Every structure is written in structure tokens, then in C-alpha cells.
Amino acid sequence: MTSNPVDHIGRLHAWSEELIAWVQEGTCFGFVRDGIALTAAHNVLNAEANYVVIFPQHETVHDVIGVIVHPTADIAILNLALSGEAKGAGISMSVFSDGTNVHRYGDDFHSFGFPSDSPEGAGKTPSRMYKGYLQRIFKYGHHEKWTYLASELSVPAPLGLSGAPIYSPTEPDLVMGLVTANVESYTVGHYEEKVEEDGQRTLFEARHIITYGVALLLSNVADWLGEHLSGNERPMQLQQSDE
Structure with missing residues (x-):
């Protein structure tokens, strides 16, 4: 089950x-x-x-x-730590069983996390479910030091969602990747002209902001995960990746 x-x-x-x-x-x-x-x-x-x-x-x-x-x-x-004084400590964790290297343009995904952009006020971080699809697969780089294979998501990734898994709704126990960034772009919808009292004309762009999330794909770090997760506990499906 x-x-x-x-x-x-x-x-x-x-x-x-x-x-x-x-x-x-x-x-x-x-x-x-x-x-x-x-x-x-x-x-x-x-x-x-x-x-x-x-x-x-x-x-x-x-x-x-x-x-x-x-x-x-x-x-x-x-x-x-799996033991200590914290509430519930010592109880076995619930974990995703493996990763997967199956990720294609248009594939559906689910994600769940705790974005901190809540309208309920500072410190309020209600959980949210996200559903979308992979818009493209590409090499992504940010913070200068990081470059990796990533997927552009069809939904935004607000602050606090970083680190959340993306997984297939048909294989929900396998992780495709994890959310790492949010990117904004824009398109120019139309132009507006403003005429001042002195007759001077100024042209303004009316921009529509486009926001989408970025997720690192686990297949890109399969060897690294295998190195640090030993024996039968390593993510076996990821090792089949040729990325």
C-alpha cells in the first residue's frame, strides 16, 4: 500500500x-x-x-x-536525530522510498510545502498543495556557485517552498526533484501614452509579470546521493540515469 x-x-x-x-x-x-x-x-x-x-x-x-x-x-x-526529548522523538520517520529519473516535458507533478507568503500574517505558514506540469528541462544556474539540471514548473514557488519535493501523481512514492528557486519574467501587454500639460508625450509599457518555479532534478545528483546513502539504502532507480 x-x-x-x-x-x-x-x-x-x-x-x-x-x-x-x-x-x-x-x-x-x-x-x-x-x-x-x-x-x-x-x-x-x-x-x-x-x-x-x-x-x-x-x-x-x-x-x-x-x-x-x-x-x-x-x-x-x-x-x-531519531531520539531525544522532542515531542514524538523516537518514532520512525515517514520517507519517500526512492527517486526517479523519469521526467519529460509536460509530465504532471504534485508538490507540498510550507510557503511563508501567507496573508495571515508574519509567522503563519500554512501548508499548501501544488499541482502543475514540467514546462521544460534545462541547465539552471544561480548564486554563481550552483549549476544543475532543472525543470521549469508551471506554478510559482513562493518563499518557504524551497526544498519541497516534486513527485508524480501516478508514482507518489518516487521523487523527481526538489524546489530550489522562483523566477520572474514579463511580457509587454500594450503601450500607453501620457500627455503632460506642456504637451510632452511619454510612452509607458504595460507589463504582465510571469512567475514560475524551478526544481532541481535528482537524476542530476544521483552519484552524489549514492555516495552518501550507502548499501541497499541508496536511491537505486536514480542510478539508472544517463544525465
Whole structure:
């Protein structure tokens, strides 16, 4: 019986000394086995921060006890504590069983995460489900140091959704990739002319903003994942990738 993929997805928080509070950094998800989660690398760049992961569906909290950041792609492996004083600690995690290298133009995907663009006010991060399709596959680069195979998504990726998985609705236990960025573009709808009192004419562009998300494809980092996830616990389907 296939598990509910929403159960595998958690909130990533970092402790803020300035605010004296836990601050959400993004989304993450359990992957392959207990104690392992994946997220976007830019969510965990503060080497001195203390991070925790909360899985709301199970009400479990796990300290992050180790972070492995990919050298050239926006992805990180989180090693999570499975015991301690946190609520629900010691309960087995719910995880995606594997990744997949199947990703084609037009393929449908689902995603779930905790965007922080909530109209409910600061600190409110309700979970949201996203459904869309892969618009194109391309090499994406940002933050100068990161370049990787990615998919352009047909839906936007608001702040806080970074690190959320994208997975097929027909194979919901397999991860295609994880959300890493949001990109804005625009088209010019029409031009408007304004005439000043002195007769001077000014031409304005009426622009329509287009926003779409970007997701790193796990097939692009299959060898790296295999290196850090040993034995039978490595993502086997990804190893078939020829990307």
C-alpha cells in the first residue's frame, strides 16, 4: 500500500538569536530511510545555526545533527536525530522510498510545502498543495556557485517552498526533484501614452509579470546521493540515469 506523500514532508527551522525564536527556513522531506531528509542547500548555509525539522502530520520533531551540501547543486542532505526529548522523538520517520529519473516535458507533478507568503500574517505558514506540469528541462544556474539540471514548473514557488519535493501523481512514492528557486519574467501587454500639460508625450509599457518555479532534478545528483546513502539504502532507480 502506497503511503501518503504529504506524511514525508516537514518544516525546516533555524534558531534565531536575534528574535529568540525558531524561524522557518524552508521545506524538506524524508528520503530513503529513517534519519535522512533532503532540502535546498540555500536553506542551510548558516554553519553556526541550530536546525530542527518538524513533521506536522506526525507531530514529530527532529534535531538536525549533520548537514552535507552538494558542491555545485542547490541540494543538501540532513542527518536527523531519531531520539531525544522532542515531542514524538523516537518514532520512525515517514520517507519517500526512492527517486526517479523519469521526467519529460509536460509530465504532471504534485508538490507540498510550507510557503511563508501567507496573508495571515508574519509567522503563519500554512501548508499548501501544488499541482502543475514540467514546462521544460534545462541547465539552471544561480548564486554563481550552483549549476544543475532543472525543470521549469508551471506554478510559482513562493518563499518557504524551497526544498519541497516534486513527485508524480501516478508514482507518489518516487521523487523527481526538489524546489530550489522562483523566477520572474514579463511580457509587454500594450503601450500607453501620457500627455503632460506642456504637451510632452511619454510612452509607458504595460507589463504582465510571469512567475514560475524551478526544481532541481535528482537524476542530476544521483552519484552524489549514492555516495552518501550507502548499501541497499541508496536511491537505486536514480542510478539508472544517463544525465
